[in-house]
Amino acid sequence: MKNSDFSDQYDVNFSRRDNRKKDYGDTSSIVVIGASHAGISFVDKVRKNGFMGSLTLIDRQKGGPMQRPPLSKDFLLETSETPNSKYLLKTSKWYKDEKVILHTDVTVSKINLRKKSLTFSNGKNLDYDKLVLATGAAPRMLHAAQGIANVFVLRQPDQAMAIRKIAHSARNAIIIGGGYIGLEIAATFRQIGLEVSVVEVADRLLARVASPPVAELLAGLHQERGVVLYTGTGVEEVFQNNGLFSGVKLTDGTNLVGDILVVGIGVTPDSDLALQAGIETETTAGGAVLVDEYQLTSDLDVFAIGDVAFQRGSPLRLESIHNAQESGARAAAAIMGKPLPAVQAPWFWSDQYDANLQSVGIVPMGDRNVYQVIRGEFPEKRASFWSYRDKKLLAVEAVRDGASFMLGKKCLEENISPNPSLISDLEFDPMAWILKNSA
Ligand SMILES: Cc1cc2nc3c(=O)[nH]c(=O)nc-3n(C[C@H](O)[C@H](O)[C@H](O)COP(=O)(O)OP(=O)(O)OC[C@H]3O[C@@H](n4cnc5c(N)ncnc54)[C@H](O)[C@@H]3O)c2cc1C
Structure with a gap:
């Protein structure tokens, strides 16, 4: 099946929504802006919770909605x-079976909260009873690199298509940003055969998202495979030749020649629609839409889920598939008046070369009282990094070690902290200990 089959079959006329309502014998309608991980999880769960009314998913991307994690990995190969x-996130049959109306290649340009109505960039309107904002986040671009050919950010499938088109004939790639997206792209580019340089302004990789030993392990993996890492230095100038990217000058004076530049310097929640409508946002969380534990915004008929949302009182805004799915499930339960699903410890994964990293909990950054205990064969093989403050377990990052990830997840969800002095002892059986202590 071609991806384009979707737009052919499902970019239906807006009036189809009313026909659907009759099919269900239920007059209420839920409209979801954003047909990605959060939006689709919500739709799936709200149907499973028994919603019989009209369900409409809208996205400005063309074609069938696609998974994001492969975009920096296999997709680029x-x-x-x-x-x-x-x-694809779902097959065309799924939308049909679940009676979900999917409008792709359509941008919502305005929300009118008083009229409970959306306006599209083509001037059409659509009313809702409940609205779910699943608009995600937009990647930041380096100001100096704007408008130059062969300079990319990566968030959406069309951007990944554009990158892979150039990457397979390029020789030297420069990646700005040593976060997960930048490092995954670096690993994939090495597999394609490109020479790769990664530039990170902080003094180490993954400075906002991983503990120092995990960053060290991953830096070693990249260096062994020929990636040149520049840390503690930023970009001073971006060079072009007749509009085509040709290299960068770093703030430490280094000149790098390149024919493709990928900027991976983080994202901003895509909350403009909410802001313009007067829905409360949180400046300290990058302008994310503020929600309560039901994912409800400051408007009683509007929910927000996934990367665009920030739950009041949280230590930080989460950006992961798990959060997209879990927040979608919470909103679906709340709308249907069902009990909220049990809260799980936040987790995500990253794949670089042959190393799979799974991280659960939140590693506090820049906290001098937080330390890591290493369990396993660091740095070559499988290892897990258990972050503690005093004797309280906060997070577990496991590299090629799914068993330790599961153990850490269980500990965090049951709020139990194995003694840190036992964790590094490979004779110690954490599972037996957990079973004994959670009984
Ligand atoms: C390359 C890449 C690799 C990743 N790898 C991992 C990984 O390995 N593990 C992990 O846990 N997480 C990973 N993530 C993060 C994860 O994909 C995101 O957390 C997740 O996609 C968030 O889902 P979302 O639905 O909230 O937002 P998004 O996926 O950003 O989707 C938002 C959607 O809303 C649409 N939209 C926005 N505004 C409008 C509008 N006005 N009108 C119409 N449509 C609109 C957009 O087109 C988009 O499709 C990765 C992300 C990327 C980009």
Whole structure:
């Protein structure tokens, strides 16, 4: 099946929504802006919770909604002109079976809270009873690199298509930003055969998201495979030749020549629609839409889920598939008046070369009282990094070590902290200990 089959079948006329309502014998309608991980999880769960009314998913991307994690990994290795349908989030049959109306290639430009109505960039309107904002986040671009050909950010499938088109004939790649996205792209580019330089302004990789030993382990992996890392230095100037990217000058004076530049310096919640409508946002969380534990915004008929949302009182805004799915499930339960699903410890994964990292909990950054206990064969093989403050377990980051990830997840969800002095002892059996202590 081609990805374009979706727009052919499902970019239906807006009046179809009313026909659907009759099918259900239920007059209420839920509209979701954003058909990605959060929006689709919500739709799936709200149907499972028994919602019989009209469900409409809207996205400005073309074609069937696709998974995001492969975009920095396997997706970039492929060379075909069209994306492989194995990356679709759902098949066309699923939308049909679940009676979900999918409008792609359509941008919502305005929300009118008083009239409970949306306006599209083509001037059409659509009313809702409940609205779910699942608009995600937008990648930041380096100001100096704007408008130059062969300079990219990566968030959406069309951006990944544009990157892979250039990457397979390029020689030297420069990646600005040593976070997870930048490092995953670096690993994939090395597999394609490019020379790769990664530039990170902080004094180490993953400075906002991983503990120092995990960053050290991953830096070693990249260096062994030939990636040149520049840390503690930023970009002073971006060079172009007749509008085509040609290299950068770093603030430490280094000149790098390149024919493709990927900027991975973080994202900003895509909350403009909410802000313009007068929905409360949180400046300290990058302008994310502020929600309560039901994912409800300051407007009683509008929910926000996934990367665009920030739950009041949280230590930080989460950006992960798990959060997209969990927040979607919470909003779906809340709308249907069902009990909220049990809260799980936040987790995400990253794949670089042969190393799979799974991280659960939140590693506080820049906290001198937080330390890591290493369990396993660091740095070569499988290892897990248990972050503690005093004797309280806060997070577990596991590299090639799914068992330790599961143990850490169980500990965090049951609020139990194995003694840090036992963790590094490979004779110690954490599972037996957990079973004994959680009984
Ligand atoms: C390359 C990449 C790799 C990743 N890898 C991992 C990983 O390995 N593990 C992990 O846990 N997480 C990973 N993530 C993060 C994860 O994909 C995100 O947390 C997740 O996609 C968030 O889902 P979302 O639905 O909230 O937002 P998004 O996926 O950003 O989707 C938002 C959607 O809303 C649409 N939209 C926005 N505004 C409008 C509008 N006005 N009108 C119409 N449509 C609109 C957008 O087109 C978009 O499709 C990765 C992300 C990227 C980009």
